[in-house]
Amino acid sequence: xxxxxxxxxxxxxxxxxxxxxxxxxxxxxxxxxxxxxxxxxxxxxxxxxxxxxxxxxxxxxxxxxxxxxxxxxxxxxxxxxxxxxxxxxxxxxxxxxxxxxxxxxxxxxxxxxxxxxxxxxxxxxxxxxxxxxxxxxxxxxxxxxxxxxxxxxxxxxxxxxxxxxxxxxxxxxxxxxxxxxxxxxxxxxxxxxxxxxxxxxxxxxxxxxxxxxxxxxxxxxxxxxxxxxxxxxxxxxxxxxxxxxxxxxxxxxxxxxxxxxxxxxxxxxxxxxxxxxxxxxxxxxxxxxxxxxxxxxxxxxxxxxxxxxxxxxxxxxxxxxxxxxxxxxxxxxxxxxxxxxxxxxxxxxxxxxxxxxxxxxxxxxxxxxxxxxxxxxxxxxxxxxxxxxxxxxxxxxxxxxxxxxxxxxxxxxxxxxxxxxxx
Amino acid sequence: xxxxxxxxxxxxxxxxxxxxxxxxxxxxxxxxxxxxxxxxxxxxxxxxxxxxxxxxxxxxxxxxxxxxxxxxxxxxxxxxxxxxxxxxxxxxxxxxxxxxxxxxxxxxxxxxxxxxxxxxxxxxxxxxxxxxxxxxxxxxxxxxxxxxxxxxxxxxxxxxxxxxxxxx
Ligand SMILES: Cc1cc2nc3c(=O)[nH]c(=O)nc-3n(C[C@H](O)[C@H](O)[C@H](O)COP(=O)(O)O)c2cc1C
Ligand code: SF4
Ligand code: FES
Numbered sequence: 364x365x366x367x368x369x370x371x372x373x374x375x376x377x378x379x380x381x382x383x384x385x386x387x388x389x390x391x392x393x394x395x396x397x398x399x400x401x402x403x404x405x406x407x408x409x410x411x412x413x414x415x416x417x418x419x420x421x422x423x424x425x426x427x428x429x430x431x432x433x434x435x436x437x438x439x440x441x442x443x444x445x446x447x448x449x450x451x452x453x454x455x456x457x458x459x460x461x462x463x464x465x466x467x468x469x470x471x472x473x474x475x476x477x478x479x480x481x482x483x484x485x486x487x488x489x490x491x492x493x494x495x496x497x498x499x500x501x502x503x504x505x506x507x508x509x510x511x512x513x514x515x516x517x518x519x520x521x522x523x524x525x526x527x528x529x530x531x532x533x534x535x536x537x538x539x540x541x542x543x544x545x546x547x548x549x550x551x552x553x554x555x556x557x558x559x560x561x562x563x564x565x566x567x568x569x570x571x572x573x574x575x576x577x578x579x580x581x582x583x584x585x586x587x588x589x590x591x592x593x594x595x596x597x598x599x600x601x602x603x604x605x606x607x608x609x610x611x612x613x614x615x616x617x618x619x620x621x622x623x624x625x626x627x628x629x630x631x632x633x634x635x636x637x638x639x640x641x642x643x644x645x646x647x648x649x650x651x652x653x654x655x656x657x658x659x660x661x662x663x664x665x666x667x668x669x670x671x672x673x674x675x676x677x678x679x680x681x682x683x684x685x686x687x688x689x690x691x692x693x694x695x696x697x698x699x700x701x702x703x704x705x706x707x708x709x710x711x712x713x714x715x716x717x718x719x720x721x722x723x724x725x726x727x728x729x730x731x732x733x734x735x736x737x738x739x740x741x742x743x744x745x746x747x748x749x750x751x752x753x754x755x756x757x758x759x760x761x762x763x764x765x766x767x768x769x770x771x772x773x774x775x776x777x778x779x780x781x782x783x784x785x786x
Numbered sequence: 787x788x789x790x791x792x793x794x795x796x797x798x799x800x801x802x803x804x805x806x807x808x809x810x811x812x813x814x815x816x817x818x819x820x821x822x823x824x825x826x827x828x829x830x831x832x833x834x835x836x837x838x839x840x841x842x843x844x845x846x847x848x849x850x851x852x853x854x855x856x857x858x859x860x861x862x863x864x865x866x867x868x869x870x871x872x873x874x875x876x877x878x879x880x881x882x883x884x885x886x887x888x889x890x891x892x893x894x895x896x897x898x899x900x901x902x903x904x905x906x907x908x909x910x911x912x913x914x915x916x917x918x919x920x921x922x923x924x925x926x927x928x929x930x931x932x933x934x935x936x937x938x939x940x941x942x943x944x945x946x947x948x949x950x951x952x953x954x
Contacts, residue, residue, distance in 0.1 A: 443912050444909075446871050446873065447872070447910065448910070449913055452912050484853065484855040485855070485911050485921055485926075486912075487924035488925060523814065523818070525818075525853035525856055526908075527852060527854065540811060541810065541811055542810035542811045542812070542813040542814065542841070542849070543810075544849065562807060603914070605917075606873050606914075611877075611914065611915035612915045647910075680914075683876075696871065696875060697872060703909060704909065
């Protein structure tokens with residue numbers, strides 16, 4: 364079932380005329396006939412959760428916006444820089460109007476004066492294509508002054524970043540958009556509050572995939588939407604599968620409809636060269652790794668089921684590791700990512716990622732001692748829960764999980780005592 | 787001092803300034819324009835952007851230094867960012883990158899002697915299903931191997947030559 368990847372059923376849906384022919388912008392027109400508060404309540408009732416990683420209920424977030432403020436913004440998070448994530452890109456390339464329509468519905472719901480779509484700088488070509496799609500929507504009267512006679516005006520702009528993972532964190536993104544250093548802000552105030560958003564005005568920040576769900580909800584109602592997925596994980600989710608599979612790519616499924624095993628073997632083509640699967644990173648480099656046991660492989664893909672197994676669905680960037688992968692090496696790759704991307708504002712994150720990287724390099728060179736593994740555990744544990752933004756935790760959690768689940772991979776390098784697998 | 791950017795790119799600059807309630811927000815798009823004009827963010831380019839955005843040049847410089855896509859030094863005409871992050875590495879990107887460097891006879895981050903190519907490794911570029919891949923200036927090239935890479939390098943060398951001849 365494709366709610367988002369509708370290009371699979373309708374070729375060229377990226378073109379405005381084709382999109383409109385297939386009920387495009389009907390949901391937005393319907394929303395314009397509804398009271399903004401009713402739009403918010405419909406999205407609340409759908410239980411739609413943010414697809415950017417944290418899974419926060421979207422309608423609830425919109426309801427935090429103080430309606431009395433005259434200036435408000437919607438900011439679309441199209442920074443997509445999490446290792447292993449490449450879904451927002453496909454949405455913007457193939458079904459861009461559904462994102463624009465979703466963002467406009469959000470803008471009406473909070474009575475925003477403008478929408479900014481913040482794309483990572485590397486999405487240069489996508490941003491320029493998006494500018495053209497926005498212009499098509501403007502020509503048809505869906506963007507600009509007095510939209511469809513509603514008396515409400517709203518602009519939609521794109522803004523290109525320039526290569527910095529931290530700008531995907533919403534408060535860093537807002538700073539970057541304001542022309543400041545892209546470093547996270549102290550909260551509260553949160554973006555939805557006066558003083559916390561873009562130019563200090565109340566602001567809703569949503570992920571691309573989140574907003575692309577909104578037209579379906581408004582068009583068909585929350586009850587229809589809730590029939591898809593599970594009670595706690597409504598709707599479809601796009602799973603980005605990469606690494607050791609024959610057929611990597613994006614797969615959209617209702618949440619809970621398939622398990623890891625079905626996703627990896629039935630849809631992503633299984634493991635190349637007859638190798639065995641060893642481990643899964645369900646949420647890119649920032650969520651805990653899990654060993655590919657039968658129990659894990661048979662887990663349905665929902666927020667709640669992954670949480671039960673000590674990991675997270677996050678943005679569902681699912682990286683598959685086969686039996687040849689040394690988990691110590693994988694841990695080092697992830698650490699190098701966070702060391703490079705730490706904005707340096709807080710000491711535990713800046714210093715912690717530096718030391719983790721140094722010790723892991725030492726271990727990989729064969730110069731480590733068994734006590735280095737404890738040292739890594741210590742450094743990572745001291746980064747948890749003490750930093751200004753979640754990057755500090757993102758850097759620590761995967762390391763702790765790799766050592767917990769694959770101690771032998773570390774011990775093999777440092778000549779320590781082997782522990783029973785899975786301890 | 788004349789502001790070359792303001793004269794040469796008036797329309798594009800105006801478009802960006804008009805998008806935001808605060809001029810300062812246009813600093814990122816204008817830095818891209820300065821980079822296009824000068825090939826890198828020269829002191830002159832930084833000054834001009836600062837003037838256009840009502841900012842201090844040192845502030846503009848620190849913004850430029852924060853991001854990986856701005857060139858703080860002159861680099862090769864073609865700036866190759868090869869992804870060697872985990873998913874791409876699982877698909878052979880590290881070997882591909884080592885082969886590419888050996889082929890060009892440079893080190894990680896280096897520039898070829900003729901000034902045509904600067905090559906760096908970068909983190910995930912949201913194309914993990916199409917590894918190995920790289921970004922050249924602003925465009926992606928995916929599903930690469932060294933055969934395809936040699937063809938691309940030849941093509942870019944020709945473009946660089948044509949460009950150089952045009953200059954004279
Ligand atoms: C370090 C860091 C990086 C993030 N990167 C992204 C990103 O690239 N894209 C995204 O949508 N959200 C990202 N987020 C989450 C955002 O902060 C924010 O929660 C999200 O945009 C909210 O939208 P949603 O509720 O629709 O998910 C990141 C968070 C952190 C801490
Ligand atoms: S946790 Fe890291 S990335 Fe986040 S604000 Fe602190 S130093 Fe910056
Ligand atoms: S890891 Fe290379 S593009 Fe994602």
